[in-house]
């Protein structure tokens with residue numbers, strides 16, 4: 001038994017923040033942002049709009065594409081680092097909003113690798129008979145943990161949600177998934193405050209994302225190259241067997257480096273970072289949904305998804321769509 005993607009969905013908040021808007025907020029230029037990252041604009045949640053609000057729309061679109069009703073869903077996994085509340089989990093909030101009752105629902109926190117982690121977990125549930133029809137969502141309102149006076153980070157991130165329905169199937173779907181973490185690198189990428197540690201050292205109780213960008217960049221390029229090799233070897237396939245690269249959308253230069261490693265031309269790589277920025281756990285499912293809906297990715301094609309993020313965490317999935 002395999003787990004196969006039967007529907008995808010995505011949602012971006014209405015409000016768009018352009019590079020020109022950011023030029024008015026911090027000492028930066030659109031040229032610098034495009035040159036170093038490829039980002040032109042990103043979407044930002046409105047006041048009061050939560051991660052769950054975004055996830056509900058993406059999930060409904062994925063369920064509609066899969067032609068599944070609330071009563072069909074028997075597992076919900078939500079990847080997010082920006083949950084609505086401390087508890088209940090955003091997965092439980094989403095479950096209620098979708099009028100789904102009784103199935104397991106939980107959050108996974110692996111920052112930008114969150115969706116790949118959630119997909120890997122859901123795949124194992126489905127393949128071992130623990131679920132037949134799972135809803136797997138990546139959704140973030142990262143704008144809430146951004147210091148909008150820090151030009152080194154505020155130009156990079158955006159909000160959004162992506163979702164898939166993953167169902168049991170006799171046809172191959174998820175061929176393998178590979179999940180990794182190394183907590184040694186916490187000091188390079190973090191939000192340094194939290195519930196247990198407390199917010200007492202923060203200014204006004206606010207906690208923001210901190211990143212040593214250039215060091216994260218080098219690690220991301222090296223690590224994503226390795227995970228691509230690991231995925232090819234595990235499946236006994238070669239680079240030429242891959243039809244599409246669906247990467248985490250943090251930085252165009254990181255994406256291009258992974259494409260070079262796979263010897264893939266950029267027209268076989270799904271790129272949304274220019275219009276979405278880095279939407280953390282939402283980035284891979286949003287990119288997948290974009291390429292499925294515009295007809296680029298077709299049934300039967302082989303995709304490699306990969307991501308790298310805070311933790312550090314990193315992972316990949318080889319998928320027969």
Ligand code: ACO
Nearest residue numbers: 028032036111112151152155213214216217250251309310
């Ligand atoms: N506008 C203008 N100048 C800037 C800006 C800005 N927005 N931000 C930084 N600079 C300046 C710096 O101050 C520095 O100036 P200095 O040389 O005078 O000190 C100069 O630009 C170069 O800074 P670097 O940080 O070395 O620039 P780099 O080329 O590395 O690009 C970036 C920075 C875009 C952040 C890049 O390092 C990157 O993409 N890193 C990886 C991000 C990532 O993949 N994160 C993982 C996922 S995120 C997650 O998990 C939450």
